Amino acid sequence: MKTYFAISTLALAAGFAAPACAQQKLVPAQSEIAFTSKQMGVPVDGKFKKFDAQVAFDPKKPDAAKIAFSIDIGSATLGSPETEAELVKPDWFNTKLFPQATFQSSAVKATGPGKFDVAGKLVIKGATHDVVVPVALAQAGANTTASGAFVIKRLDFKIGDGDWKDTSMVANDVQVKFKLTLTGVSAL
Amino acid sequence: MNASLNNRYTPVAIAFHWLLAVAIVCSFCVGLYMSDLSMSPTRLKLFNWHKWAGMTIFALSALRLLWRLTHRPPADVPMPAWQQRAAHAAHVALYALFFAVPLAGWAYSSSAGFPVVVYGVLPLPDFVPVDKGLAEILKTLHHWLAFTLALVVVAHVGAALKHHFLDRDGLLLRMWPRKPSLTS
Numbered sequence: 006m007k008t009y010f011a012i013s014t015l016a017l018a019a020g021f022a023a024p025a026c027a028q029q030k031l032v033p034a035q036s037e038i039a040f041t042s043k044q045m046g047v048p049v050d051g052k053f054k055k056f057d058a059q060v061a062f063d064p065k066k067p068d069a070a071k072i073a074f075s076i077d078i079g080s081a082t083l084g085s086p087e088t089e090a091e092l093v094k095p096d097w098f099n100t101k102l103f104p105q106a107t108f109q110s111s112a113v114k115a116t117g118p119g120k121f122d123v124a125g126k127l128v129i130k131g132a133t134h135d136v137v138v139p140v141a142l143a144q145a146g147a148n149t150t151a152s153g154a155f156v157i158k159r160l161d162f163k164i165g166d167g168d169w170k171d172t173s174m175v176a177n178d179v180q181v182k183f184k185l186t187l188t189g190v191s192a193l
Numbered sequence: 194m195n196a197s198l199n200n201r202y203t204p205v206a207i208a209f210h211w212l213l214a215v216a217i218v219c220s221f222c223v224g225l226y227m228s229d230l231s232m233s234p235t236r237l238k239l240f241n242w243h244k245w246a247g248m249t250i251f252a253l254s255a256l257r258l259l260w261r262l263t264h265r266p267p268a269d270v271p272m273p274a275w276q277q278r279a280a281h282a283a284h285v286a287l288y289a290l291f292f293a294v295p296l297a298g299w300a301y302s303s304s305a306g307f308p309v310v311v312y313g314v315l316p317l318p319d320f321v322p323v324d325k326g327l328a329e330i331l332k333t334l335h336h337w338l339a340f341t342l343a344l345v346v347v348a349h350v351g352a353a354l355k356h357h358f359l360d361r362d363g364l365l366l367r368m369w370p371r372k373p374s375l376t377s
Contacts, residue, residue: 045241046313049306084306091232174234 028189029060032148035186038076042083042159043176051083058185064142064193067113067121074108078129096167103130119143119193129162142193149190154182200267201367209257210368213250213291220246221343241313244302247295248311254291261288270362276352283349290342297338301331 038053055077062070079100081092093100110125119142127136140153158177159165165175202210220243227239269277302309303319305328310316321327356364 044237044307046310046316047241047307048310087232168234171234174237 029062029149029187030189031058031060032186032188033057035148035150036184038181038183038185040182041180043178045174049084049088051081053077053080054082055080058187060187060190062113062187063191064115064119065191067115070110070113070123072108072110072113072123072125076106078104078106096169097164099130106130108136127157129157130164132162134161142190144190144193147188149187150184151187152182152184154180156180200270202266203260203264205260206257206264206266207368207370209253209260211370213253213257216246216250216253217291217342217346220250221339224339244298244309245311247298248309248317251292251295251299254288257291258288267367270356270364270367272356272360272362280352283345283352286345287342287349290338290345294335294338294342297331297335301328301335304328304331 033056036056038056040051040053041048042051043049053076057075059071059073062072078098079093081089081098083089083092092098095102106127106129108125108127110123112124114122114124116122116139121140121142123138123140125136125138126133134157136155136157138153138155140151143150143152156178159175159179160170160172160177164179169175201207223239223243223246227236227243230236230239269280272280299309299317300321304321304324306323308316308319321331353365353368356362357366
């Protein structure tokens with residue numbers, strides 16, 4: 006009876022009042038990382054189907070937050086089968102050599118109610134660049150949705166090398182959009 | 194004898210005819226060539242040029258149709274009734290295909306997830322959803338409509354040449370860019 010009580014208390018604590026430094030969990034089915042590149046003015050949307058996040062984040066203490074991401078580059082979809090077959094090649098993502106892209110936060114600061122700037126290092130195809138990602142949080146029930154968008158320069162990461170360097174064909178700017186659903190984030 | 198001397202299409206109709214003839218033949222050839230290319234900047238360029246050309250043909254054909262409906266073409270040269278009917282049917286088919294081929298191509302592009310952006314600056318709306326199965330169907334449709342257009346064009350050109358060179362009825366002069374001089 007005592008154990009039962011202890012377990013249910015723990016469950017309650019985990020479910021409704023997660024301790025400040027607990028790891029939050031990503032809900033992959035309700036999360037999305039998408040990107041849009043422009044080919045001769047034509048926006049072409051792509052998605053990463055597999056990714057994971059390690060998040061330790063308390064909205065009250067953004068300074069202490071640690072956010073890490075890993076994206077399975079091989080899970081990218083983009084337009085047609087022809088373009089997808091091209092993506093894995095050395096000129097583009099070189100998926101064999103660089104199967105993952107990662108992000109590791111270095112500083113998180115609040116910019117408004119439910120709004121944060123997450124600065125960190127983005128590593129794609131072996132190249133590391135600093136990015137600042139604006140994130141907006143929205144809470145509904147046990148879920149917290151973090152969404153935002155930022156722009157990267159594909160040539161900074163040598164994505165589309167060789168014959169594809171010409172930015173009049175494929176624009177240098179690539180818009181990255183994300184919507185990540187987390188559980189266990191304490192109230193804003 | 195030569196009734197065609199003063200029996201010509203209007204200069205605007207003649208300009209539309211030859212401009213679109215060149216544009217359609219070029220687009221058809223580019224379309225044939227590009228579809229077998231492996232992915233490369235060249236392929237991407239040709240695909241986009243082909244789409245821009247197709248949309249330009251579509252727009253010019255709309256203007257041409259307006260002109261055609263408001264300006265009476267010259268009377269038919271004398272020929273058997275069945276040939277007259279065949280010629281007119283071919284003209285109707287050509288006009289229908291001037292619109293059907295680019296429309297099917299536009300829809301195919303949209304359904305494949307590549308919206309058409311004319312000249313890289315003018316985004317066209319997608320009137321079909323992004324759907325791989327639908328894209329396959331529209332690709333086939335675009336292909337066969339284009340080949341049907343090619344077939345009607347060959348018949349149209351063949352008939353015109355037959356009239357001009359075998360029947361010697363001067364039919365070609367009605368559409369020739371330069372008015373023939375009376376002495377020739």
